[in-house]
Amino acid sequence: MYVITGATGNTGKIIATQLLEAGKTVKVISRKADHLAELVAKGAIPAIGDLADSAFVTEAFTGATAVYLVIPPKWDVSDWTAYQRSVKDSFLTALRTTGVKKAVLLSSLGAHMLEGAGPVSRVGELEQEARDIPGLDVLSLRPGFFMENFYGNIPLIKQAGIFGYSMNGDVKMPFVHTRDIAEVAAKRLLSLDFQGHTHEFIAGAADLSMSEAAAILGKAIGKPDLAYVAFDQASAKAGMMQAGIPETIADGYNELFNALNTGEYQQGYTRTPEVTTPTTFEWFAENQFKYAFQ
Numbered sequence: 001m002y003v004i005t006g007a008t009g010n011t012g013k014i015i016a017t018q019l020l021e022a023g024k025t026v027k028v029i030s031r032k033a034d035h036l037a038e039l040v041a042k043g044a045i046p047a048i049g050d051l052a053d054s055a056f057v058t059e060a061f062t063g064a065t066a067v068y069l070v071i072p073p074k075w076d077v078s079d080w081t082a083y084q085r086s087v088k089d090s091f092l093t094a095l096r097t098t099g100v101k102k103a104v105l106l107s108s109l110g111a112h113m114l115e116g117a118g119p120v121s122r123v124g125e126l127e128q129e130a131r132d133i134p135g136l137d138v139l140s141l142r143p144g145f146f147m148e149n150f151y152g153n154i155p156l157i158k159q160a161g162i163f164g165y166s167m168n169g170d171v172k173m174p175f176v177h178t179r180d181i182a183e184v185a186a187k188r189l190l191s192l193d194f195q196g197h198t199h200e201f202i203a204g205a206a207d208l209s210m211s212e213a214a215a216i217l218g219k220a221i222g223k224p225d226l227a228y229v230a231f232d233q234a235s236a237k238a239g240m241m242q243a244g245i246p247e248t249i250a251d252g253y254n255e256l257f258n259a260l261n262t263g264e265y266q267q268g269y270t271r272t273p274e275v276t277t278p279t280t281f282e283w284f285a286e287n288q289f290k291y292a293f294q
Contacts, residue, residue, distance in 0.1 A: 004019075026039075068106070108142055113264060118251075140198070148178055180204060
């Protein structure tokens with residue numbers, strides 16, 4: 001049996017579907033039963049509960065051959081670090097208690113930074129602390145910047161004709177579509193060919209800067225002059241909070257973008273054919289972002 005956390009998310013849903021199509025027994029976790037209806041209709045076993053509840057997670061993981069671990073976003077928190085650590089600790093308790101042998105973890109580029117990378121540092125903690133669990137093999141997937149993050153810029157683009165973060169416009173990083181992450185995760189869960197504690201970068205088709213992204217998005221939506229603006233941290237924080245993002249999350253994003261600006265976040269990453277995945281940013285802009293914008 002496989003257990004998929006974050007089963008209704010961009011990666012978890014695809015992973016669960018592919019495992020079910022391969023004839024595997026799959027348990028899917030969500031806080032709301034109705035969100036799992038489509039997967040349950042395909043044969044998945046539902047588990048309804050809170051990932052911060054270690055007793056619930058332990059029960060859900062019992063009997064699993066392998067698990068897919070993701071700390072999902074939660075947009076109504078007052079302390080983002082505390083929330084992430086509560087889920088992390090729940091996972092670790094369940095893994096120790098149940099004796100699960102294999103885990104694939106959705107981590108991130110920058111997870112080597114246990115401080116100074118905002119929310120990514122907490123996922124890095126999970127990577128590190130899982131090493132202390134005897135008999136557990138963990139593959140940590142470290143993707144780059146999610147293409148789908150750009151959806152959050154649509155209101156600002158419509159209002160002001162610009163978008164921006166507190167990140168320099170010329171900083172390059174891998175842009176990754178979440179479906180590519182799911183494809184890699186599903187393949188590795190089906191093969192279970194990893195041992196020990198390893199990580200694997202998932203880098204999309206190209207490394208791009210935000211200025212380059214603006215040109216590609218602008219072309220797709222008929223705004224060739226679309227500009228990326230590198231905001232100072234105070235302005236970026238104010239803008240995020242005005243858009244309804246809690247202060248704790250805004251601070252976390254600013255910390256992450258600062259790590260990108262310094263280059264520390266990208267340390268250890270090199271693009272190779274092995275980490276390159278097929279979905280291009282141009283495809284995303286033309287086939288998904290354009291229609292979301294319209």
